[in-house]
Amino acid sequence: MSDRFNAAAHCLSENARLRPDKAALVMAGADGASAILTFAEADRAVRSIAAGLLGLGLEPGARVMVRLGHEADYVLTYFAALAAGLVALPASPQLTPAEAAFLAEDSGAAVIVAGADVTLDPDDVVGRIVLRPADIAAFKAGPPLPAYADTAAEDQAILVYTSGTTSRPKGVRHAHRSVRGRAPMHAHWLGLTDTDVMLHAGTLNWTYTLGVGVTDPWACGATAVLYDGPRDPALWPALIARHGATIFAAVPSLYRQILKYADLAAHDLSGLRHGVTAGEALSPELLAAWEAATGKPLYEALGMSEISTYVSSGPTIPVRPGSPGRPQPGRRVAILPTDGPPEPLPPGEIGLLAVHRSEPGLTLGYWNRPDEDAAVTRGEWFTGGDLARLDADGYLWFHGRNDDLMNALGYRVSPSEVEAVLARHPDVAEVGVAELAVRADLRVIAAFVVPKPGATSEAADLLAFCGQHLAAYKCPREVRFLDALPRTPNGKVQRRRLGQT
Template sequence: MPPVSAADDRTPPRRFNAGRHCLADNARLRPGKTALVMVGAGDDVTRITYAEADRAIRGIAAGFARLGLEPGARVMIRMGNEADYVLVYFGALAAGLVALPSSSQLTPAEAAFLMEDSGASVVVAGRDAALDRDRLGDRIVLDSEKIAEMKSGEPVAEYADTAADDPATLVYTSGTSGSPKGVLHAHRAIWGRRPMHAHWLGLNEGDVMLHAGAMNWTYTLGVGITDPWACGATAVIYNGPRERGIWPGLIAAHGATIFAAVPSVYRQILKYADLSQHDLSRLRHGVTAGEALPPDLLEAWTATTRTPLYEALGMSEISTYVSSGPTIPVRPGSPGRPQPGRRVAILPAEGDPEPLPQGETGLLAIHRSEPGLMLGYWNRPDEEATVLRGDWFTGGDLASLDADGYLWFHGRNDDLMNAMGYRVSPNEVEAVLAEHPDIAEVGVTELAVRADVRVIAAFVVPRPGAVPDAPALIAWCGERLAAYKTPREIRFLDALPRTANGKVQRKRLAETQS
């Protein structure tokens, strides 16, 4: 399966199943090839071939069918960083159901919101899954033992005969209103990833892709698993202790040809690992997304490893669509150019959605004909109205395009924050802190602590008589929010900066003194 070229047809077949696209041909053409390597602590390594993955996924699909679920029923996955996460995800697609991957970092209350908002019929719970049992209702809960039984049971003969536009995946991300919103993707979303394979990842069937992320992150499920499988390559995921300098040893041990991570991981490698002790000769390049890549880190990585580092820009609603890569030369400070075949424009923030000339700053937009674009927000037509403008989808990024087509990022048109690659709404964090009895007012924003590291910070006005206690407030959030949403810093103020109309000016919070 060679990388897709710009000339390839971008319209998916009318009948298309994402699971079949990634597994069926691979199981037939390369059954004994390793599809997935799960690496744990020490010598704990699990290898799954394409034939084994295909068989297990069709077994899980048959198990779902025996539950009598309607096509399109939602299957929420509450599992850790384990192989079964991937098999259940693709098993849901193979059965014509909608997979809902969720983060293991979510608290029981946060997970319950996703379960109830999505109307999930099934919850697949790993051994350490945090579930609010009182809110399960009549939902079917499948544990690891039940999944093992399904994997070994009689499989379905064929993947579900789904249409390219049928729902396949529901991913939750922060909305501007504060509560998470579901982004619903069709089976065609995997077809829409094809331009990434040649123009960002440089991916082909001979590659070994090592991804540094956790399984429940769409960056990992997409780049770490789906893309290698779509090309017949091998995916490697690590599930052992998160030692900061461990990645070069894993690259060498498993012969990784491509390494995927966020920029902070690359910086940790350069700081904590002795690269001279590892054979990185098979590593062709690294790829990065989720956060902006600082030019100094790009320079340090390429000078030290003598391998390129390719950046991409994307979002939950479309995945990556702007990048550098083997066909797009790197330009420091820019995430790259729109991948060939993508229709990208810069629109005015207000008024008619007419593309702006090169060099002008406006809202980054992608054409609604893009096959990787979401079907819509789950039961949120009000949210859709804010991002769909004529023939274009706008995600809130402010950017410009230069004369060579390179994109330059100028921040957000809203207050959404980027925490460890996840979008987080300040409203959601503020609502949790506002319930604390010692807090009179609170504002939340991002705070730059290094050139490539931004953390969530809460700016708090204490109630009269309250004793400021930052660790206690962080612990309060940690009990109610996923770790990536929890503030890393608390600053105490006498008053929050506000507009003349009384609205908190979040962008000015970072200017205040601690």
Template sequence: MSDDRHPPARFNAARYCLADNARLRPDKTALILVGDGTVSRLTFAEVDRAVRGIAAGLLGLGLKPGDRVMIRMGNDADYALLHFGAMAAGLVALPSSPQLTEPEAAFLMENSGAAAVAIGGGCTVSPAALGGRLRLDADGIAALKAGPPLPGYADTAADDPAMLIYTSGTTSRPKGVLHGHRAAYGRRPMVDHWVGLTETDVMLHAGTMNWTYTLGVGLSDPWSVGATTVLYNGPRDPSVWPRLMAEYGATLFAAVPTLYRQILKYGDLPAHDLSRLRHGCTAGEPLPVDLLDAWTAATGKPLYEALGMSEISTYISSGPTIPVRPGSPGKPQPGRRVAILPVEGAPVPLPAGESGLLAVHRSEPGLMLGYWHRPEEEAEVFRGDWFVGGDLARLDADGYLWFEGRNNDLMKAMGYRVAPNEVEVVLATHPSVAEVGVAELPVRADVSVICGFVVLQPGAAPDADALLAWCAERLAAYKRPREIRFLDALPRTANGKVQRKRLAAAAG
């Protein structure tokens, strides 16, 4: 039996996204992949056939249900087909970034105990790290796709493992976040209340295949309702996105805030017909209010933000059913069980207006199964019936969430704890500032100060005193930065998130 929140006991994520589409709309375009002068298209029938061919081939090569299949490839269609093919076979897909070095990839292979590794897109793996693992290259993948398909999809349980995602851990090594097949079903509140997807939509996603933002919002979510996805694997050029929106009739666009800002700066929005675009979606980092205002003014289209994490994806958002409140990422999506817990003490939800740790109930179907071989870290994030990921926040009387930073990002100043993004918001409003990150800067062995790391607007002169005075007018004394350092660019992950812990090193 199932209810609105939980999938059936027997549930396969790949079948959920593809089987009905292959039956009901076989000739509809599922995926358009736009490259540098090239365009490829796959229908739902072709995706379903290729995915079931890969699934049968992987099992035929001796892989067993639960085995991990690492994908170390570039941003092409085979990445998606392998991801869904592994899940269709009852295996565990392990997406990884093509930007990983060989040692980083070797760690993932070893830590996950991957039984197979798919290699492509110029990626390499050392023979020593590969060991006895099955290696799939482009020819091998093509043979799997063309081989006899599984007659259906693996009869997996909703709680069976489906995907292993590696993310930052509390140690120097990444940790694996293990998700069950039910996680695909657990995305339904965001499909309805953040993205607002329907069968008639065309989703243009700016992320790369390895990112869970792309695999989820860019592929799983559109396919779960029979919509078409457009992805791009050409040169990184922010001016290309308005053209793609117009050329492919995108009704929805998803990206990180940084890219929206770059599109406003480098993309010629008035030159393209964006009449079919209904709204934009953004996640991955906080959405500055000035960027929200600039985008809506330039396009006349809403921009909906979401807050999430690898362990549960996006579960707080604005959207078609949740009006935007500038400065807040939105509300818990309908059906979610979300609370604010005290930083210390019993896990009893706090009333509206009080700050604490953002928590999600164990019963949430989109929540991870657990951390891969990291029981000590898993124990740290569960408090009673609640998963606590380290975000500091409060819920106001209307249910909107106000994000106050990461618990482990907090700075200490004059005996007070200060959230970096509270300072960042103030600095970002200065007309000379294009981008900003805030972190502690060591000035002596035992002393650190709050520092603003600033990327200036084109033509702006570096004036640290002016920025410090700006903050003095807008922040309590203990929250003010004591130093300003100017950078050409902020250090970011491959997916665009600012790496606060690298700011001081970037400043030299």
């Protein structure tokens, strides 16, 4: 018999039995008010929504696209899809209609669960079931599924879209086992146990938040706290103190903003054991500044949509400034030559960062993209495109990317996708997009534009145009006008030179 495992049951079933009255999810507001769901309440709500979804006549493996706001129902609907043996597709309510339509069409989503303020194009929902918050409320009020779906560990549970090297995002398929595969990070990065309170600063459409902010605490019987008020960086120390957070998770740029705008001394942070960070590189300067200001460690991790976090510092892995850490115990990580046989290189040599395909947290592959699957497969290894080296002590050091993907505040963004939008502007003759260093420890997306003769558009006009066609996190933060784009002798735009312009 195949290995039977359901990711939602793993996170909720035993918790509902062992600690039914413990807070599972706290949605914190800026005014101090909080909405709290216990493990018993979360378990029942998830199974009730699951029953409602199955009552629609959905077949196992049907995709459920979630575009709710930053609210408890996002979490419950996501886990309900897993509980029902369906596939959850977490998406942002901020996507433009065209972006959302692409995801729905490419994934073949059977259901779209959209917030009340999310506008859906009637042409894009033909043949799909659309659910709104009132429908989810009705499901929650109904009878729960008697038991979680009897899924195999290898059955697909999650479909996450991430930017590839083309102008269109690609779907990353994850099995139920991927939740079980997160276990090494609990001890070796997060230091997470059932006594912890995890406060995560991210939004729920991001896998960093759904994973580290909710899935990991629930898998360990800990409490997850999310904040649903105005995004003021000065508020975070008060939230840590008010909710007794023992672990705080964010991207490096937010830690930087907290140091700049918050009054850390005005709040009791004695209960905070450490902060964790991922999504961007943590500079040694920011690490030192945070530890000096708070006296608390800050542990970095490296991950990707295809595997989550697998290299980190943490309670069992001492911090080495400038490195994201070492592969967590149990992970098989290697550096491979960029060309030739996939034989691991010795310490100190730079090559492609690779993860062994036996890794339980690794993706099942890309959705309907056999070419992408082939591109990342090197024998027994999965390669994500990062260039790195491992030192003699096993610490990893970055040396850029082997492709041109950008990292915008933790989100992977394809320059081709942004360029395709700007190329449609009537005043743009040519455009290249690349990361631009605006400070030693901060990089942003920038567009380098060759305007058409007689063009009148200014940078603000082009930024506004991007805002109409791209999610906010994909939009350039700067526009620079050039007479010509730097190109190779073969005519290819040299994006790395653009970033040095």
